[in-house]
Amino acid sequence: MRGPAGERPVPVNAPTPEDLVQFVYDEARLIDEKRLDEWYELFAPDALYWMPLTRGQPEGEGHTSLFHEDKLLLKVRIERLKRPQSYSQNQPSFCQHVLQRPQVLSLDIEANEFILRTPFLYAESRLDDQFVLAGVARHHLTRIGEHLRIKLKKIELLNCDAALPSIQLFP
Amino acid sequence: MSKYTGNPQAVQSLVRPDAVHRHLYIDDELFALEMQHLWRNTWVYVGHDSQVPKAGDYFTTQIGLAPVILVRDPSGDVNVLMNRCAHKGTRLLSAQSGNCGSTIRCPYHGWTYHLNGAIRAIPVRQGYEGTAAMASEAGRGVVRLRHVENYRGFVFARLADEGMGFRDYFGDSLTSIDNMVDRAPAGRLEVAGGVLRYLHNCNWKMFVENLNDAMHPMIAHESSAGTAKAVWESLNMPEDAPKPMVVEQLLPFVSNYRFFDDMGVKIYDNGHSYSGVNFSIHSKYSSIGPYEQAMIDAYGEQRAQAILGEVRHNTVYYPSLTIKGAIQSIRVARPLAADKTVLESWTFRLVGAPEELLHRTLTYSRLINAPTSIVGHDDLHCYRSIQEGLAASGNDWVSLHRDYDSAEEGAIAGTYNGLSEVSMRGQFKAWRKFMAPDAGAGR
Secondary structure, three states, X not given: OOOOHHHOOOOOOOXXXXXXXXXXXXXXXXXXXXXXXXXXXXXXXXXXXXXEOOOOOOOOOOOOEEEEEOHHHHHHHHHHHOOOOOHHHOOOOEEEEEEOOOEEEEEEOOOOEXXXXXXXXXXXXXXXXXXXXXXXXXXXXXEEOOEXXXXXXXXXXXXXXXXXXXXXXXX | OOOOOOOHHHHHOOEEOOEEEOHXXXXXXXXXXXXXXXXXXXXXXXXXXXXXXXXXXXXXXXEOOEEEEEEEOXXXXXXXXXXXXXXXXXXXXXXXXXXXXXOEEOOOOOOEEOOOOOEEEOOOHHHHOOOOHHHOHHHHOOOEOOEEEEEOOEEEEEOOOOOOOHHHHHHHHHHHHHHHHHOOOOOOEEEOOOOEEEEEOOOHHHHHHHOOOOOOHHHHOOOOHHHHHHHHHHOOOOOOOOOOHHHHHHHHHHOOHHHHHHHOEEEOHHHOEEEOOOOOOOOOOOOOHHHHHHHHHHHOHHHHHHHHHOOOOOEEEOOOEEEEOOOOEEEEEEEEEOOEEEEEEEEEEEOOOOHHHHHHHHHHHXXXXXXXXXXXXXXXXXXXXXXXXXXXXXXXXXXXXXXXXXXXHOOOOEEEOOOOOHHHHHHHHHHHHHHOOOOOOOO
């Protein structure tokens, strides 16, 4: 049995493409299984979880985003879900990622930067309501100590400009 | 069997001074009547003129259910046209925004229009010779709205031919727009940063009522703002540590009842109001030094302080627009059905101010107004719960009694304590007035 994704030992100097791909699969699985405290640990201290509002949106704060979360905001979201006063989750939401095999775009041991591109479908349901989002996730990973960590997870939604319903979990 | 169509008395009886009938939120027939009367007799926000800076620039939206085009014509004027071909009714422009050049051409049979709606050309026009076409409705071209007002960049329109004038309709509530525009050292605003569109499966009025409902934040937003507070406190930062912007913006939502009561609410005629007469949840944001200097340079010390000292919370321009001047964001309600509304959140750059101001605006809008916002989730959950709860029988009335005083039945305009439900009573007073078939003529 493998441990949680974040705890899988990665050879200090050289993650293989397969290590990177497995990391992306495991990351989605932690969300879907609502192991959000473990998921949170996958993020580097200066990480960004970003879902732009438009196609080709430049980095930075000159434009609104759907998500633009540092670790503090991720923590707030995760802790909120644990509270009984979170009425919008008394009837809880569940989600399911269906990932295409991640494509390793960059594996730069020297720069300690690993980039993957993963087309996905994401379903979020809450009792009788379900919606499906499609898009591409880009993971920018780095090695910290023995572990891979997320520096950036960027989610490019196919219908980022649509009038969207409440998205309460994490695509 | 229609209960309300053609029966204005039945409609009027749904609003008491201190309560409203549940059908106002759930009845399809009343929704249709709102589109026919309320949303035609009132001044509805269309868009901002900075969205169409150059001749030919357009933006498509709707007033009630009517599709309209906001377009800049070559003379520099901003027109509002019905987005409907004079020939067979085709929606002329389908993109959200763009530039159509000097004419608008129908994608079906090629009727072509000037940007004021007049017909410019029709293919094989001789086919209409000897017919009544050009003397009929079709010959008048695209319908151009006659009642359009561009107030400091904010464009409003009234569909009804007859009715209350713009100034009479909004009165001194326009001072909230003034304050928002005055906050720009250059005295003007520009739409910037994109539009958040949030689908609400509830009636539009629940959102509009909520804007100056000061009794809900400490309950509904305990889960989001309360969690932010707990997480921040768990970090054990020193008392004087600068708070991250997101913490600064979220924490005031769980201020106590006393805070929200003392904030005060100002009521105008015709459904308009703002809360934050004395101070607001935006009062204690950290100052951005170069901005204050730019304001002093532009206005002089005294005037700059007066502008920045006015920190209103939400202003409701009934029925369609709500603004936050102090944070330069607006929300627009676009009703689609009795239980379906799209909320648009637009943000603005204060021209002449440092870019950090825009960043603060964008952060706020994302934290509070996005479909991904935990604060938004709290609110929409409550609205949707009302939508479902009102299907219950045994109690047909929604209570608006808090701090009611029968003196409101005469003149409602005035300043009240923040926790009062008077802003909602004011909205329904306006609802009743503008739902009347003869409201168009009424003063």
